[in-house]
Amino acid sequence: MIDPELLGRLIDRHAPALELYARQWCGSAEDVVQEAFVRLAVLETTPENPVAWLFRVVRNGAVNAGIASRRRKRHEEAAAANGPAWFQPDAGSEFDPDIVQVTLASLPIEQREVIVAHLWGGLSFQEIAELVHTSRSSVHRRYQAGIVTLRELMGVSCPARSNPKDPTNPA
Amino acid sequence: MSSSLEPEGSDESGLSGFERSLGSLKPASRVQRDRILFLAGQRQAKSLKRPHWSARNLWPAIAASLAVVSIGQGVLLARRPTPEVRTVYVRMPPESAPSSERPEPASMPQIASRSAVAFDPRAIPAVDRRLPLTFFDEPGRTPNSPVIALVPAEKPLTAAEGLKIRRSEPFDLGDSL
Known part of the structure; x- marks a missing residue:
C-alpha cells in the first residue's frame, strides 16, 4: 500500500497535469484522475514509477470514457470541447489560456497527448514512448510537429536555429 | 504576441522559450484532494477487510462438497436394491417317524x-x-x-x-x- 503522504504529494504535484491529459479524450477528466489515484492507493505494491503509472492509467481510462461518452451521446464530444477551461487564468502568462486551449485542441490527438505529457506532465520522451507504445524517435517527431503547428497557429515565429525549414522564419 | 520570446533557444532541459512559456500555464484542476484521499482510504479499508479469494471460497466449497455427498448418498439410499x-x-x-422321537x-x-x-x-x-x-x-x-x-x-x-x-x-x- 502506498504511503498516504506520498499519495498526497502526487495529487498536489500531478493531478492538474493528469486532468489536462485526460481532458484530451473525455469531458469527465476529474473522475478519471480520481479513479486513477484511488487505484494507485489500493495497489499491493507501489509502482516503480508512480507518475508514469498514473499517466498510463489515466490515458486508458480517458480513452475508454471518451468512447463510452461518444456512444452515449454524440453531442457530448462537442459539449466536452466547450466544457471547462483547461488552464487557470494567469495574468502574468505570455499566452492567453483560452487561445492555447483552442489551439491545442485543434492538434491531432497523437501530437496533443505528447505535448501535454511532456510540457505539463514532465514525462521524458522515453516514458511517453512507453506510455503510447511507440518509439522514442516517433514521440519526438510528434512533439516537434505539434510545437511547430502551435507556433504557426498562435503566430509565434520560429527561431532559425531550432527549425530552419519553418516557412514563417524570415531567414 | 510573442516577440518577447525571441530570440530563443533550448535551455538545459531542452525546452525552448516558447515551450517554457506554454509550460508556465497552470492546468486547471477540479480534482478534490481530500475526496481522493477519503476514497483511497475507504478502498484500502475494504481491501484489507476482505480476505483472500481462496479463503473467501473455502467455506462455500466445503458446503458444496458436503451437499454433493449428501445428495449422492440420498440417491443411493433411494435406489438401494430390495432385500x-x-x-x-x-x-x-418320513411319516413313519414317531413324533415322540423328535x-x-x-x-x-x-x-x-x-x-x-x-x-x-x-x-x-x-x-x-x-x-x-x-x-x-x-x-x-x-x-x-x-x-x-x-x-x-x-x-x-x-x-x-x-x-x-x-x-x-x-x-x-x-x-x-
Missing part, C-alpha cells in the same frame, strides 16, 4: 445362532416348517439380507435338490438326512 429373499426347501421327514423344537434365535453345518431340518416340527424363519444380521436390526423362509416342499426332494443354504452353493447334507 434378497432366499428360500430354503426342507425335505419332509427332539424339542428349537427356538428361532437358536436357529439363527447355529451355523449352517449344524442345521438339522428334522429337528423342526411340521407346524414350524410352515413358518417363515428370518435370520437377523444383528439382534434388533431390520433384516437386510438374507431373509430365509421355510416353505413346505410340494413333492419329495431328491438328494440333489436337497437342502440349499445358498443359491450358488448347494449344501450337501451328506449322511445327516
Whole structure:
C-alpha cells in the first residue's frame, strides 16, 4: 500500500497535469484522475514509477470514457470541447489560456497527448514512448510537429536555429 | 504576441522559450484532494477487510462438497436394491417317524445362532416348517439380507435338490438326512 503522504504529494504535484491529459479524450477528466489515484492507493505494491503509472492509467481510462461518452451521446464530444477551461487564468502568462486551449485542441490527438505529457506532465520522451507504445524517435517527431503547428497557429515565429525549414522564419 | 520570446533557444532541459512559456500555464484542476484521499482510504479499508479469494471460497466449497455427498448418498439410499429373499426347501421327514422321537423344537434365535453345518431340518416340527424363519444380521436390526423362509416342499426332494443354504452353493447334507 502506498504511503498516504506520498499519495498526497502526487495529487498536489500531478493531478492538474493528469486532468489536462485526460481532458484530451473525455469531458469527465476529474473522475478519471480520481479513479486513477484511488487505484494507485489500493495497489499491493507501489509502482516503480508512480507518475508514469498514473499517466498510463489515466490515458486508458480517458480513452475508454471518451468512447463510452461518444456512444452515449454524440453531442457530448462537442459539449466536452466547450466544457471547462483547461488552464487557470494567469495574468502574468505570455499566452492567453483560452487561445492555447483552442489551439491545442485543434492538434491531432497523437501530437496533443505528447505535448501535454511532456510540457505539463514532465514525462521524458522515453516514458511517453512507453506510455503510447511507440518509439522514442516517433514521440519526438510528434512533439516537434505539434510545437511547430502551435507556433504557426498562435503566430509565434520560429527561431532559425531550432527549425530552419519553418516557412514563417524570415531567414 | 510573442516577440518577447525571441530570440530563443533550448535551455538545459531542452525546452525552448516558447515551450517554457506554454509550460508556465497552470492546468486547471477540479480534482478534490481530500475526496481522493477519503476514497483511497475507504478502498484500502475494504481491501484489507476482505480476505483472500481462496479463503473467501473455502467455506462455500466445503458446503458444496458436503451437499454433493449428501445428495449422492440420498440417491443411493433411494435406489438401494430390495432385500434378497432366499428360500430354503426342507425335505419332509418320513411319516413313519414317531413324533415322540423328535427332539424339542428349537427356538428361532437358536436357529439363527447355529451355523449352517449344524442345521438339522428334522429337528423342526411340521407346524414350524410352515413358518417363515428370518435370520437377523444383528439382534434388533431390520433384516437386510438374507431373509430365509421355510416353505413346505410340494413333492419329495431328491438328494440333489436337497437342502440349499445358498443359491450358488448347494449344501450337501451328506449322511445327516
